[in-house]
Amino acid sequence: AQSVSQHNHHVILSEAASLELGCNYSYGGTVNLFWYVQYPGQHLQLLLKYFSGDPLVKGIKGFEAEFIKSKFSFNLRKPSVQWSDTAEYFCAVNEGSTLGRLYFGRGTQLTVWP
Amino acid sequence: DAGITQSPRYKITETGRQVTLMCHQTWSHSYMFWYRQDLGHGLRLIYYSAAADITDKGEVPDGYVVSRSKTENFPLTLESATRSQTSVYFCASLTSGKNIQYFGAGTRLSVL
Numbered sequence: 088a089q090s091v092s093q094h095n096h097h098v099i100l101s102e103a104a105s106l107e108l109g110c111n112y113s114y115g116g117t118v119n120l121f122w123y124v125q126y127p128g129q130h131l132q133l134l135l136k137y138f139s140g141d142p143l144v145k146g147i148k149g150f151e152a153e154f155i156k157s158k159f160s161f162n163l164r165k166p167s168v169q170w171s172d173t174a175e176y177f178c179a180v181n182e183g184s185t186l187g188r189l190y191f192g193r194g195t196q197l198t199v200w201p
Numbered sequence: 202d203a204g205i206t207q208s209p210r211y212k213i214t215e216t217g218r219q220v221t222l223m224c225h226q227t228w229s230h231s232y233m234f235w236y237r238q239d240l241g242h243g244l245r246l247i248y249y250s251a252a253a254d255i256t257d258k259g260e261v262p263d264g265y266v267v268s269r270s271k272t273e274n275f276p277l278t279l280e281s282a283t284r285s286q287t288s289v290y291f292c293a294s295l296t297s298g299k300n301i302q303y304f305g306a307g308t309r310l311s312v313l
Contacts, residue, residue: 091243093243119300121301123304129306130291130304130305130306130307131244131291131293131304132304133301133302133303136301138300177243177244179244181300186232186251186295186297186300187232187234187249187295187297187300187302188234188246188249188259189234189244189246189302190246191236191243191244191245192243193241193242193243194243
């Protein structure tokens with residue numbers, strides 16, 4: 088079964104600091120990659136996705152992620168975080184051969200202090 | 202634009218009781234999913250459905266039953282609730298053309 092690892096469980100930053108959240112997966116074949124965000128009390132929302140092409144993908148709210156196939160990684164970045172970015176972030180992987188089925192990491196709680 | 206709705210949003214029940222969580226989507230998406238979210242585990246897939254009358258197990262199906270008689274509905278039933286099933290349950294649907302899942306607001310279930 089697919090395994091998705093998010094190494095940072097809780098990250099605390101001050102506003103304007105840069106962010107990088109790690110995500111590694113185990114599947115060796117074709118993958119589709121996602122980052123979802125869950126703001127307090129809300130449902131999951133898609134931040135960005137990678138299916139193919141340019142390994143650097145840009146999402147909403149200034150987030151971006153880089154797919155590095157050789158490292159089985161899909162790290163999320165933002166150059167300057169805001170208080171409103173406080174949320175839980177989930178990395179998810181879909182094996183290319185199985186439409187839709189997602190494997191999630193355990194999540195990273197980001198707290199941004201104003 | 203209703204999207205995907207879950208009901209109830211909050212539920213408290215007792216061990217041994219049967220509970221059904223509802224999920225309804227207005228997009229006519231073929232695929233629907235049920236996840237549970239637990240601290241330290243992220244989201245784990247319980248069951249999914251590729252179309253009406255087609256369902257399949259996910260990672261943690263034990264103790265749960267699903268049905269999909271209509272494309273728009275995907276209820277999840279806990280036949281005899283246990284404390285370990287206390288969790289937040291999310292329903293999602295998939296637009297196959299884009300392979301993107303959209304999530305409902307969740308149901309917080311407490312089993313006492």
